[in-house]
Structures are given as structure tokens and as C-alpha cells.
Amino acid sequence: MKRNFLPFHIPFIDEDEIKAVAETLRSGWLTTGPKAQQFERAFAEYVGARHAVAVSSCTAALHLALDAVGLQAGDEVLTTPFTFAATAEAILYFGAKPVFVDIRRDTFNMDSEQLGAKITPKARAVLPVHYAGQPCQAEQILEIARHYGLKVVEDAAHALPAKRRFGNGNWKSVGTIGDLTCFSFYATKTITTGEGGMVTTEDDEYAGRIRVMRLHGINYDAWKRYASEGSWYYEINAPGYKYNMSDVLATLGIHQLMKCDWFYEVRKRYAAAYTSAFSELEGVIPPYEDPNSQHAWHLYVILLNLEALRIDRNQFVNELKSLNIGTSVHFIPLHLHPYYRSAFGYERGDFPNAEWVYDRCLSLPLYPKMAEEDVWYVIEAVRDMVKRHKR
Numbered sequence: 001m002k003r004n005f006l007p008f009h010i011p012f013i014d015e016d017e018i019k020a021v022a023e024t025l026r027s028g029w030l031t032t033g034p035k036a037q038q039f040e041r042a043f044a045e046y047v048g049a050r051h052a053v054a055v056s057s058c059t060a061a062l063h064l065a066l067d068a069v070g071l072q073a074g075d076e077v078l079t080t081p082f083t084f085a086a087t088a089e090a091i092l093y094f095g096a097k098p099v100f101v102d103i104r105r106d107t108f109n110m111d112s113e114q115l116g117a118k119i120t121p122k123a124r125a126v127l128p129v130h131y132a133g134q135p136c137q138a139e140q141i142l143e144i145a146r147h148y149g150l151k152v153v154e155d156a157a158h159a160l161p162a163k164r165r166f167g168n169g170n171w172k173s174v175g176t177i178g179d180l181t182c183f184s185f186y187a188t189k190t191i192t193t194g195e196g197g198m199v200t201t202e203d204d205e206y207a208g209r210i211r212v213m214r215l216h217g218i219n220y221d222a223w224k225r226y227a228s229e230g231s232w233y234y235e236i237n238a239p240g241y242k243y244n245m246s247d248v249l250a251t252l253g254i255h256q257l258m259k260c261d262w263f264y265e266v267r268k269r270y271a272a273a274y275t276s277a278f279s280e281l282e283g284v285i286p287p288y289e290d291p292n293s294q295h296a297w298h299l300y301v302i303l304l305n306l307e308a309l310r311i312d313r314n315q316f317v318n319e320l321k322s323l324n325i326g327t328s329v330h331f332i333p334l335h336l337h338p339y340y341r342s343a344f345g346y347e348r349g350d351f352p353n354a355e356w357v358y359d360r361c362l363s364l365p366l367y368p369k370m371a372e373e374d375v376w377y378v379i380e381a382v383r384d385m386v387k388r389h390k391r
């Protein structure tokens with residue numbers, strides 16, 4: 001039974017988004033303006049954060065967050081090798097050094113037990129990733145960071161909406177945990193503006209710095225102090241960046257955010273269907289769910305039990321493709337890429353857990369644009385392949 005190709009991801013864009021974007025286009029205001037402000041307010045309320053600052057991408061958000069905590073050349077930032085290019089790249093923008101801490105084999109998040117040993121006097125911040133949308137050990141990481149006087153900037157590109165339970169039993173939304181949290185609205189993420197990002201923080205100074213730095217370091221409020229000179233007056237306070245979000249994209253964001261809970265419910269239901277089917281399969285290990293985390297289910301990542309199969313991950317991915325199922329691999333550990341090998345001398349063996357997961361992992365399609373029967377098609381295909389390739 002072959003069917004049409006099921007892409008790894010399709011964004012969910014409704015007529016209401018299209019209509020709203022058309023209205024913004026007709027309004028005459030295309031750059032950052034009232035819609036961006038509205039999106040920021042709605043987002044801050046949604047995650048329960050004091051401030052939300054809209055920017056052009058999560059990469060920009062990470063850059064601005066690290067600027068806000070005062071990262072300097074020569075500093076070190078502790079992060080995970082099991083992530084996308086952007087996480088460590090933002091550190092390198094400053095001439096600072098990403099110091100990798102290996103991941104856990106269950107959640108694929110930074111192993112907080114390995115963090116302390118990697119902290120040197122040059123360390124300035126910790127930058128954990130909530131991999132696949134499952135929050136990291138935020139409480140332990142915060143405790144260690146506070147002990148050493150480090151700031152915590154979270155890469156929450158996958159983690160909307162996600163929560164973490166703390167020792168006192170309270171659940172905290174991702175976006176309200178560390179010093180600054182960075183979200184992505186890239187086309188494949190849980191809500192999308194095509195390209196876009198957001199920084200949340202409880203700190204007024206960080207928020208103020210980011211608002212200025214996202215647009216050329218210009219302080220537009222300066223004109224208030226020079227009222228007689230009119231609203232054309234501004235002051236450049238620092239060499240900033242061009243990282244603002246346009247009202248066209250913010251309009252998309254406002255409408256996507258309204259559907260965020262519904263998107264999440266659908267992904268959660270599909271993930272549960274996958275997990276219950278794969279739990280009985282010897283060749284496949286479904287994702288571990290940390291009872292202290294609410295998983296956003298941005299990605300559904302399975303591990304292959306290579307000892308039980310006669311094919312490897314790459315062959316598995318190729319065969320699924322021949323069955324018209326798009327998959328992906330998240331991620332090639334950063335230390336295995338040519339740049340990191342040559343700049344820092346990394347090689348295979350340096351982060352054994354990240355490598356172990358990388359050799360076995362693949363991400364299956366998981367998005368609300370999929371139909372229930374698509375989920376069953378994937379389940380049947382995986383089941384059938386595992387049977388055929390059993391050792």
C-alpha cells in the first residue's frame with residue numbers, strides 16, 4: 001500500500017491567518033509596529049512572563065540574550081553538543097567559547113551531573129536546550145549556575161508550550177525559568193511566523209537592553225526628553241543589530257499563538273499513539289517522558305535498537321523515504337562538524353552519549369496538519385520494517 005509522500009513537516013496556516021496578514025498589508029504599516037506589540041503582549045501572557053521581545057529569529061534572540069548578560073570575548077558558555085547550529089554559533093559571535101556538556105541518554109538534554117566539572121573561572125553563562133520540547137533539568141542547572149555566579153539563557157526553540165516541575169511541586173512554564181529564554185517561530189516549529197523569534201525575561205534591564213539592541217542600538221524614547229525637537233529625534237546608545245520583527249510576521253504570530261494549545265493537544269495525542277504502538281516493538285525505543293516535564297512534542301524522536309536490527313539508522317531513513325514518509329535526524333552533534341573539529345580539536349569519542357543517540361535517532365512526522373490516518377500509516381510502516389529487518 002503506497003500513498004502520497006508524507007512530508008516531515010507542513011505548517012498549519014488557516015484562512016484566518018491569510019486574511020489577517022492581508023489586512024496588515026493593506027494597513028500601510030509593514031515594519032515593527034502595533035501588531036508586533038500585540039504579539040509580544042499576547043506571548044508574555046501566554047507563557048506568564050513579565051517581558052516578551054519579538055525579534056527576527058531565535059538565533060537573533062540568542063545573540064541578544066547573550067549580549068544582555070554581558071558576554072565578552074574569551075568567556076565560556078556551557079551548552080550541549082546535541083543541538084542545532086544556532087545555539088553555539090550565537091556564543092561564537094562574541095569571540096566566546098562554547099563548552100560542551102554531554103547529554104543524558106534518556107532525555108537527550110544536558111546532563112546536569114556533568115555540568116559542574118566543566119565550569120572554569122572563564123564561564124559566564126549556561127545555555128541549555130529543551131531538546132524536542134522536553135524541558136531540561138532546569139532546577140539543578142539553575143542551582144549550579146547560581147552557585148558559580150553564572151547566568152542561564154535557555155534555547156527554547158522547541159519548547160512552546162512546555163513546563164517543568166520544581167522540587168516544591170510547582171510547575172513553571174518554559175519562558176519563566178532562567179534569566180532569559182529564546183523561542184523560535186521558524187517554519188517547522190510549534191508555531192510559526194515563517195521566520196521569527198522571541199525573548200522572554202523577568203528582568204526589566206535585560207528587556208530594555210534587548211529592545212534597544214534589536215534595532216540599531218537606537219533609543220527612540222530619547223525624543224521625549226527633547227520634546228521641542230519633535231519625534232524625529234533619536235539617540236544611538238550602542239552599535240546594535242537589525243533583529244526586529246515586522247508587523248506582517250507578527251500578525252501571523254498572533255493567530256498562530258491563538259492555536260498553540262490546540263496544536264499542542266493534537267501533537268500530544270499523535271505522540272501518545274506512536275508511543276503506545278512502539279512500546280511493543282523490540283527494534284524501536286520510543287521517547288522517554290520525564291514525569292517532571294510537560295513535553296511540547298515539537299519532535300517525536302525514536303531510537304533504533306541496533307542490536308535487534310540488521311539495518312542501521314541511515315538505511316532505516318532511506319527505506320521510510322521509499323515508503324513515502326519524510327523523516328529527519330536531530331541533530332548531528334556539533335563537535336562532529338568540520339568547523340568544530342578544526343577550531344576546537346574535537347573528535348568522535350569526546351561526547352559519547354550524544355554520539356550514541358545520534359547513531360540511533362530519527363524524527364518521525366508530528367504536526368497538526370497530519371491526519372490521524374497519516375499517523376497510522378507511519379506506525380504500520382515502522383512496524384513492518386522492524387519485522388522485516390529483525391536480526
Ligand SMILES: *Cc1c(COP(=O)(O)O)cnc(C)c1O
Nearest residue numbers: 057058059084086157184185186
Ligand atoms: C530552530 C532552532 C534554532 C534556531 O531558530 P531560528 O528561529 O531558525 O533562528 C535554535 N536552536 C534550536 C535547538 C533549533 O532547533
